Amino acid sequence: MSDHAYKKIELVGSSKKGVEDAIQNAIPKASKSPEHLEWFEVQTVTGDIKNGVVDHSQVNLKVGFRLKH
Numbered sequence: 080m081s082d083h084a085y086k087k088i089e090l091v092g093s094s095k096k097g098v099e100d101a102i103q104n105a106i107p108k109a110s111k112s113p114e115h116l117e118w119f120e121v122q123t124v125t126g127d128i129k130n131g132v133v134d135h136s137q138v139n140l141k142v143g144f145r146l147k148h
Contacts, residue, residue: 084146085117093137098124101138115145 092105102121110116119142127135 085143087141087143090140095135098136101136109142118143
């Protein structure tokens with residue numbers, strides 16, 4: 080790994096299809112703003128239950144991007 084500095088931002092992705100889809104909804108939108116988006120970490124997973132089944136998933140993420148020199 081080279082000498083770099085990184086910054087983390089928090090995101091929340093959501094989806095009716097599930098956790099993976101919630102992550103996939105958040106990352107592409109975030110990558111349009113900061114350059115050099117490189118990694119993410121899942122902080123929490125939450126959701127709504129309706130009629131005994133999962134109705135909606137939410138994923139809180141921290142996304143890291145490399146700062147410019």
